[in-house]
Amino acid sequence: MAEVLVLVDHVDGQVKKVTLELLTAARRIGEPAAVVVGEPTDELKAKLGEYGAEKIYTAPAELDDYVVAPKAELLAKLANDKSAAAVLVSATPENKEIAGRTAVKLGSGVLTDVVDINSELVAEHSIFGGSIITHAKVTKGVPVVAVRPNAIPAEPSAGAAAVEAVEIELSDAAKAARITDRVKQEKGARPELTEAAIVVSGGRGVGEDFSVVENLADALGAAVGASRAAVDAGWYPHAFQVGQTGKTVSPNLYIALGISGAIQHRAGMQTSKTIVAVNKDPEAPILEISDFAVIGDLHKVAPQLTEEINKRK
Numbered sequence: 001m002a003e004v005l006v007l008v009d010h011v012d013g014q015v016k017k018v019t020l021e022l023l024t025a026a027r028r029i030g031e032p033a034a035v036v037v038g039e040p041t042d043e044l045k046a047k048l049g050e051y052g053a054e055k056i057y058t059a060p061a062e063l064d065d066y067v068v069a070p071k072a073e074l075l076a077k078l079a080n081d082k083s084a085a086a087v088l089v090s091a092t093p094e095n096k097e098i099a100g101r102t103a104v105k106l107g108s109g110v111l112t113d114v115v116d117i118n119s120e121l122v123a124e125h126s127i128f129g130g131s132i133i134t135h136a137k138v139t140k141g142v143p144v145v146a147v148r149p150n151a152i153p154a155e156p157s158a159g160a161a162a163v164e165a166v167e168i169e170l171s172d173a174a175k176a177a178r179i180t181d182r183v184k185q186e187k188g189a190r191p192e193l194t195e196a197a198i199v200v201s202g203g204r205g206v207g208e209d210f211s212v213v214e215n216l217a218d219a220l221g222a223a224v225g226a227s228r229a230a231v232d233a234g235w236y237p238h239a240f241q242v243g244q245t246g247k248t249v250s251p252n253l254y255i256a257l258g259i260s261g262a263i264q265h266r267a268g269m270q271t272s273k274t275i276v277a278v279n280k281d282p283e284a285p286i287l288e289i290s291d292f293a294v295i296g297d298l299h300k301v302a303p304q305l306t307e308e309i310n311k312r313k
C-alpha cells in the first residue's frame, strides 16, 4: 500500500489534534507516514502510533529556522522518494503555503480548505459559507491536500510508528528567508479555540464588556470565541473570531451569546455537535441551527447559567 505523508503539527512536544485527524483520513487512502520536523519526544511518537502512523520520518530541526520553503522541499523529496499516494497538511495559513509550494515542486495539484476526503482521493469543500458542498480531485501527480482542523473526527488505530531519519540538503533558495527571532504568544489558561471541546462565543449583543462570555467559558473550561461584529468593534481580539474569515471550530458544545447567526459566522461553527443560542430575538437565524435556545437577555441568562454551573462543581 502506498504511503500517505502527513505533516505533523506539534508544539512543546505535544501533537496537535488536527494531525490525529489527518492520520485518520490518511488511513482511508493508504499507509499513514507522519513527517516530523525536529526530534520527536517519546510521547509524540506514541501518539502518532496510536493514531495509525506506520512510519515516522524525522527531519532536522534546522528546517524550522527558515520560513516555509524547506518544509516544501522536504515533503516533495519524501513524496518522490517514497512514491507517496498523497501529502496531507492541516489547512493553516503557513501549511497552505507549504502545500502550494510542494505541489509546484511535484508538478501536481493542491486542494485547500478540504473538509473531507475519501479513499479515492476525492476531496470535499464546503463553500459559500457552508451552503454548497463541492467535490474535487487532483488529476495529475501526487495530490497535496490541506484539510481544515475539526473537519474529520480523529479515531485511534494502532500503527507501527517505525522511526526513520531523513537527510535533506536544502537548496540556497529554501534558506533565503531565515527566522531571526520567535516571541512566544502569551497563553491564558483557556483551551485553544480550534481544539476546545466547548466554545462560548459572544457577538454584538454582548457589548464592550466580554467578561460575561469569559465567566461562562471559565465555568465550563471552554474557549472564548467572538463574531466579526464583536471583533470589528474592538471588543475582543481578531484571533478569536469564528467564521468564514476567522477560525473554524467544531466543538461538542457551542454556546452563542448575542450572535444573530449570519451565514459567514455559521460557516465557522455549524459542524458543532450541540449548539445553544441565547438571543433576545426569536427570529434570529442562529435559532435555525440551534439544538437549544433561550430567548432572553444574555446579560441576565448567562450570569445565572455561570452561577448554576459553578454551584454544581
Ligand SMILES: Cc1cc2nc3c(=O)[nH]c(=O)nc-3n(C[C@H](O)[C@H](O)[C@H](O)COP(=O)(O)OP(=O)(O)OC[C@H]3O[C@@H](n4cnc5c(N)ncnc54)[C@H](O)[C@@H]3O)c2cc1C
Pocket: 202, 203, 204, 205, 206, 226, 227, 228, 229, 230, 241, 242, 243, 244, 245, 246, 247, 257, 258, 259, 260, 261, 262, 263, 264, 265, 268, 278, 279, 280, 281, 284, 296, 297, 298, 299
Ligand atoms: C466577506 C465577509 C466575511 C465575514 N466573515 C465573518 C466571520 O468570519 N465571522 C463572523 O462572525 N461574521 C463574519 N462576517 C459578518 C457577518 O455577516 C455578520 O455581520 C456578523 O456575523 C454579525 O455579528 P453578530 O451576530 O455578533 O451581530 P448582529 O448580526 O448585529 O447580531 C447581534 C445579535 O445579538 C442579539 N442581541 C442583542 N442584544 C442582546 C441581548 N442583550 N441579549 C441577547 N441577545 C441580544 C440580537 O438579537 C442579534 O441577533 C463576514 C461578512 C462578510 C461580508
